Amino acid sequence: MSNKLRTVICFFRNDLRIHDNECLSWAHQHFDFVLPLYCLDPEHFKGTYHFGFPKTGFHRSKFLLESLTDLRHSLQKHGSNLIVRHEKPSVAIQELINQCSQSIAPVSSVVFQKEVCSEEIQVESSIVKICQAAKIQVKTFWGSTLFHRDDLPYAKKDIPDTYTQFRKTVEARCKVRGLTAECPTWKPLPQVENGKLGDIPSLADLKVEPVEVGRSYPDPRSAFPFAGGETSGLDRIHRYYWVSDNVAKYKETRNGLLGSEYSTKFSAWLANGSVSPRYIYHKLKEYEAERVSNQSTYWVIFELIWRDYFRFVSWKYADLIFYPGGIMGKAYPWQTNKTLFQMWCQGRTGVPFVDANMRELLYTGWMSNRGRQNVASFLVKDLNLDWRLGAEWFESLLLDHDVCSNYGNWNYSAGIGNDPRENRKFNMIKQGLDYDPEGKFVQTWVPELQRVPQGKIHVPWTLSEKESGSIGLELGVDYPTPVITAPEWSRHFHKTSAKPKDPRNAAGRGRGSKPKSGQQKGIDFYFKSGHTKS
Numbered sequence: 001m002s003n004k005l006r007t008v009i010c011f012f013r014n015d016l017r018i019h020d021n022e023c024l025s026w027a028h029q030h031f032d033f034v035l036p037l038y039c040l041d042p043e044h045f046k047g048t049y050h051f052g053f054p055k056t057g058f059h060r061s062k063f064l065l066e067s068l069t070d071l072r073h074s075l076q077k078h079g080s081n082l083i084v085r086h087e088k089p090s091v092a093i094q095e096l097i098n099q100c101s102q103s104i105a106p107v108s109s110v111v112f113q114k115e116v117c118s119e120e121i122q123v124e125s126s127i128v129k130i131c132q133a134a135k136i137q138v139k140t141f142w143g144s145t146l147f148h149r150d151d152l153p154y155a156k157k158d159i160p161d162t163y164t165q166f167r168k169t170v171e172a173r174c175k176v177r178g179l180t181a182e183c184p185t186w187k188p189l190p191q192v193e194n195g196k197l198g199d200i201p202s203l204a205d206l207k208v209e210p211v212e213v214g215r216s217y218p219d220p221r222s223a224f225p226f227a228g229g230e231t232s233g234l235d236r237i238h239r240y241y242w243v244s245d246n247v248a249k250y251k252e253t254r255n256g257l258l259g260s261e262y263s264t265k266f267s268a269w270l271a272n273g274s275v276s277p278r279y280i281y282h283k284l285k286e287y288e289a290e291r292v293s294n295q296s297t298y299w300v301i302f303e304l305i306w307r308d309y310f311r312f313v314s315w316k317y318a319d320l321i322f323y324p325g326g327i328m329g330k331a332y333p334w335q336t337n338k339t340l341f342q343m344w345c346q347g348r349t350g351v352p353f354v355d356a357n358m359r360e361l362l363y364t365g366w367m368s369n370r371g372r373q374n375v376a377s378f379l380v381k382d383l384n385l386d387w388r389l390g391a392e393w394f395e396s397l398l399l400d401h402d403v404c405s406n407y408g409n410w411n412y413s414a415g416i417g418n419d420p421r422e423n424r425k426f427n428m429i430k431q432g433l434d435y436d437p438e439g440k441f442v443q444t445w446v447p448e449l450q451r452v453p454q455g456k457i458h459v460p461w462t463l464s465e466k467e468s469g470s471i472g473l474e475l476g477v478d479y480p481t482p483v484i485t486a487p488e489w490s491r492h493f494h495k496t497s498a499k500p501k502d503p504r505n506a507a508g509r510g511r512g513s514k515p516k517s518g519q520q521k522g523i524d525f526y527f528k529s530g531h532t533k534s
């Protein structure tokens with residue numbers, strides 16, 4: 001038996017693609033055999049950190065399985081395959097090392113893309129530990145951002161605290177790197193693994209349940225009707241640029257709420273790495289050179305830099321983004337009123353603009369950026385609830401959940417991030433009127449309000465008895481009375497007929513029941529007790 005041939009384990013994480021993938025290219029360039037591996041880590045299918053919501057909920061789990069199926073097909077086209085394991089990465093990697101140890105090509109290296117947050121770093125440390133014990137090389141690459149970490153014009157501790165300063169310096173002093181060259185020659189799997197690839201599990205295998213039993217998915221109203229995977233991600237980029245030219249009017253449409261075309265929808269593919277931000281950038285540059293370069297095409301890059309910013313801020317401040325006081329360490333008596341929170345989650349607050357957005361999230365895993373900013377502000381600044389409830393609910397449901405973007409944006413919305421200048425409270429009525437003036441978005445997701453006249457769709461509690469009677473809407477029965485009305489809302493309507501409840505009187509305050517670590521059913525959840533990072 002010869003030890004001259006070498007195998008590398010290419011451990012896929014949030015880089016589920018074959019284009020612009022440095023780990024994959026490096027593996028195929030330097031080794032005789034390549035073992036592409038993905039692990040459905042049981043930790044990702046437990047409860048969220050404090051409140052125990054399903055950590056990878058129905059929508060994102062489905063998207064992930066589609067992404068893995070697509071990745072497997074792509075690798076197969078190149079004579080390779082994807083090994084799938086449903087166990088901790090360190091366990092799976094150890095097993096593969098053991099299996100190959102007696103073969104003609106033992107594992108001599110493990111390669112993966114680096115992440116920045118603590119749970120992901122723990123995974124990295126456990127892999128390093130077993131590799132050190134087995135005298136196996138660990139190689140990592142940075143690949144998740146537009147600007148490479150090593151090209152930043154400052155040290156980690158000096159990363160600017162305001163987005164504008166960050167953007168201006170990277171734009172002036174960094175260059176987006178070119179795409180990684182495609183693997184020149186694709187190396188085979190080592191023989192030992194051929195029979196034991198591992199099936200891509202079903203949602204039922206993962207014990208992931210739909211948010212509502214009996215409801216059909218995908219919801220035909222969804223603004224994100226796309227499948228997971230590199231193939232559909234690349235297709236979306238192509239169509240958004242070259243087929244519809246929608247990228248050329250992005251800046252005017254990006255605050256839309258209905259349909260797939262108002263914004264790029266790249267986020268879900270970016271989050272699990274099915275598309276690379278550099279690919280989006282370089283294809284956009286080609287589009288600008290050939291078709292049009294305008295404020296809209298620039299604005300897509302402007303937004304991608306927000307994504308970079310939150311990733312680098314998470315790198316700089318580590319676990320602070322998860323603390324109740326956030327990066328600023330601001331002490332604030334956050335509340336965890338379960339009744340109020342459930343109203344928010346279910347889209348039953350009685351504030352139509354909030355409810356429409358929250359129902360969209362629940363049933364599709366998608367919510368527009370405009371919607372996210374509003375419902376976050378409402379949770380934190382109107383209901384005074386713990387921002388981490390919202391962040392973990394988003395973590396559970398969002399198709400595009402990205403730990404840095406999600407927790408970074410929640411820090412920002414809660415006014416506890418490192419850039420305090422944008423600490424503003426959104427006015428739900430003004431926002432509804434500005435961005436959904438005809439009430440179409442609300443009517444799409446809150447059909448109970450379909451017959452409410454346009455002028456009152458965002459404030460149904462101001463309907464007179466006669467008006468309510470004529471459309472057959474009984475507030476408090478067919479649709480909730482608002483859980484709160486903020487004083488500033490009254491500037492946008494003239495008459496309030498229903499007396500809103502004071503949220504502070506709603507039942508269910510505080511942390512009660514025991515934590516549950518497994519997947520929860522539907523939107524029922526348990527507060528974990530005494531389990532805070534503070």
Ligand code: FAD
Nearest residue numbers: 263264265266267303304307369372373401402405406409
């Ligand atoms: P576009 O408007 O087309 O923007 C293009 C790309 O720029 C996006 O795909 C995204 O990668 C990036 N981007 C745009 N805005 C932001 C932003 N504010 N922060 C970071 N990146 C941005 N985005 C996520 O990708 N994952 C999350 O988990 C997430 N959680 C959020 C939570 C809250 C409370 C808020 C207010 C925003 C959150 N965002 C998150 C940011 C933003 O809402 C989404 O990136 C955007 O709505 C995705 O739609 P799109 O791809 O069509 O975006």
